[in-house]
Amino acid sequence: MTLHQALQQAAAQGLARLDAQLLLLHLLGRPGTDRGWLIAHDDTMLAPPLRETFSALCRRRADGEPLAYLLGEKEFFGLRLQVDPRVLVPRPDTETLVEWALELLQHRLAPRVIDLGTGSGAIALAIRQARADAVVEAVDRSAGALEVAAANAHALGLAVDLRQASWLEGAQGPYELIVSNPPYVAAGDPHLADLRHEPVSALVAGADGLDDLRAIVQAAPALLAPGGWLLLEHGWHQAQAVRGLLTAAGLVDTASRRDLAGIERCSGACRLELG
Ligand code: GLN
Numbered sequence: 001m002t003l004h005q006a007l008q009q010a011a012a013q014g015l016a017r018l019d020a021q022l023l024l025l026h027l028l029g030r031p032g033t034d035r036g037w038l039i040a041h042d043d044t045m046l047a048p049p050l051r052e053t054f055s056a057l058c059r060r061r062a063d064g065e066p067l068a069y070l071l072g073e074k075e076f077f078g079l080r081l082q083v084d085p086r087v088l089v090p091r092p093d094t095e096t097l098v099e100w101a102l103e104l105l106q107h108r109l110a111p112r113v114i115d116l117g118t119g120s121g122a123i124a125l126a127i128r129q130a131r132a133d134a135v136v137e138a139v140d141r142s143a144g145a146l147e148v149a150a151a152n153a154h155a156l157g158l159a160v161d162l163r164q165a166s167w168l169e170g171a172q173g174p175y176e177l178i179v180s181n182p183p184y185v186a187a188g189d190p191h192l193a194d195l196r197h198e199p200v201s202a203l204v205a206g207a208d209g210l211d212d213l214r215a216i217v218q219a220a221p222a223l224l225a226p227g228g229w230l231l232l233e234h235g236w237h238q239a240q241a242v243r244g245l246l247t248a249a250g251l252v253d254t255a256s257r258r259d260l261a262g263i264e265r266c267s268g269a270c271r272l273e274l275g
Pocket residue numbers: 088091181182183184185195202203204
């Protein structure tokens with residue numbers, strides 16, 4: 001079977017052309033940027049064992065497994081992160097949160113930052129990469145997630161202090177920034193069927209999806225430096241509720257930002273400056 005035929009078979013299995021090309025390149029040990037090579041060499045023969053492996057990968061993709069798990073990596077904010085089913089796949093929407101975080105840190109030297117529920121380490125590592133002077137902590141309740149985050153920090157050569165904890169438990173403030181992309185999907189949300197391959201502990205937060213957001217907003221103000229910010233990602237219909245939680249917690253300058261799809265995807269607020 002040629003590479004061309006393998007790709008045709010993948011299309012017949014229901015795969016998008018790009019997904020099939022990326023899986024095939026991965027199998028051949030080539031970078032995803034080599035799609036031109038694939039087209040130029042589409043009469044190359046694919047050995048039977050590789051053919052079997054490719055077809056198995058295609059079946060898993062057709063069954064809804066995220067491409068990132070099959071490739072073992074995902075790009076986030078210009079960083080190549082290792083991912084596996086122990087962590088949520090980093091979403092481009094979350095780059096909105098990182099951009100906002102970096103703006104807020106712009107005029108602060110050596111800011112102390114903590115990322116809650118870091119998963120693959122995406123947010124913490126993106127901040128640390130952009131701000132070498134930042135002192136970044138990242139916590140997760142899941143030991144497996146911390147292993148993935150540690151591997152990413154090591155591979156990228158970025159110093160982030162990793163610790164196993166639930167939200168702000170054991171944290172020593174004050175922080176200039178507390179940031180989190182916590183679970184925020186409501187239990188029973190039909191959308192969860194599409195996310196079935198990802199860790200449910202990273203996705204679901206009680207009947208209304210706000211349980212973890214509430215816990216974080218409650219604990220954060222006491223650990224923020226004066227003028228420090230709490231930034232949170234949340235669901236498409238939760239912006240108003242989260243702004244309400246932030247204001248009720250005594251924080252000020254409450255605002256929301258839209259993701260790439262134009263949806264209010266993160267909200268934040270700041271602890272009042274002294275004086
Ligand atoms: N953004 C994810 C989704 O709904 C959910 C991530 C989360 O709960 N933090 O696809």
